[in-house]
Amino acid sequence: MSNPRKRPPIGALIYFAIAFTAGAYFTFAAVQGDYGVFRRVQVDAEATTLRAERDALQGQLAELENKTKRLSDKYLDLDLLDEQARDVLGLMRPDEIVIR
16 A cells, blocks of 8 residues: 655645735734834824924914014004114114113
8 A cells, every 4th residue: 555645735835825924014014104103103203393383383473463463553562662673773862872
């Protein structure tokens, strides 16, 4: 009697190779892809930076709105007007001494 040699089941080997390759691809895509973990961390960091920039710009906007209101026709802050005239136009009162 001849002893038939058992061959490894090639179909199962191919099936596991394809499953492993697909699993590796999807794992890589979940970590490195456009919607992966690293991209999510990058987007969160960018969002934090943009929120900080937005808050700084809102502060500057509030300051400019306050100055605009204080220099408007309805409400005139004479101290601010005097400060702006000195700063922008270089004006000064006759009784002041300029030190450079």
